[in-house]
Amino acid sequence: SKLADGGQLLAGGMTLLPTMKQRLASPDTLVDLADCGLAGIEDTGDAIKIGAMTRHVDVAESAVVQSAIPALAALAGGIGDRQVRNRGTMGGSVANNDPSACYPSAVLGLGGTVHTNKRDIAADDFFTGMFETALDEDEMITAISFPKADKAAYVKFPNPASRYAMVGVFVASSSGATRVAVTGAGSDGVFRHDAMESALNGSFSAGALDGVGTDADDMISDIHASGDYRAHLVCEIAKRAVSAC
Structure with a gap:
């Protein structure tokens, strides 16, 4: 296959093309996925299934997503x-x-499921580290299913230039069970905050997070923010997300 011979899949190109411009990647072949029928949004009852090639703007403006999972x-x-x-x-x-x-x-x-050309992967098993996932070299995402939550919210503290999250927290609660996912902060990438989940399962309120700490040693520390600052932000942004639910 072209992928086995040094090719690479091209979706929107927001990461691959800048990487190629910096001479950090030089694939022999680009396999454009634009016309592969992988875009679209579907309400499957208990979840919203979104095709891998669906653009951010289409998710943001979708009446289906806005109604079912506004967060x-x-x-x-x-x-x-x-x-x-x-x-x-x-x-x-x-x-x-x-x-x-x-x-x-x-x-x-949201405890989603990543659908690929080979299998379905639960969210808890998919993200394995910074820039690392459970995907095999010959595997690609075809769609992602997001279960509907009773309440959910996402709040981020963005880098003012890139708009990437310096800290972003997604909180979702369904049938009394709460999940808290943190991005932008962890040295191993996105992670669930177990202590916050336990606190919110006891009382779903911003005040329940008072005193719930985050280990600064596990945080990214760079020119934008220290690990200590990010650890502090995780709690503050999580409180805002809970209040927004």
Whole structure:
């Protein structure tokens, strides 16, 4: 296959093309997925299934998503700028698993399922580290299913230039069980915050997170923010997300 011979899949190109411009990637062949029928949004009853090639702008403006999971529509509407939202795709973002990307927090926070050309992968098993996923080399995302939640919200503290999340928190609650997914902060990429989930399962309120800490040693520390600052932000942004539910 072309992929086995040094080719690479091209979705929206928001990561691959800049990487090629910097001479950090030189694929022999680009396999354009634009006309492969992988775009679209479907209400399957208990979940919303979104094709991998669906653009951010289409998720943000979808009446189906806005009605069923408004937090997901709002998240998509806050990605990057207008140019990025009109080219970038959900599947490309999730497959790349940038530690500051927004979509991974929605997949993990809602307990989604990643559908590929080979299998279905639960969100808890999909993200394996910074820029790392459970995808095999010959495997690609075809769609992602997001279960509907009783209440959910996403809040991020964005980098003012890139709009990437310096800290982003997706909170979702269904049938009394809460999931909290954090992006932009963890040194291993997106992660679930177990302590916050336990606190919110006891009392779903912003005040329940008072005193719930985040280990600064597990946070990214860079020119934009120290690990200590990000650890502090995780709690503050999580409180805002809970209040927004």
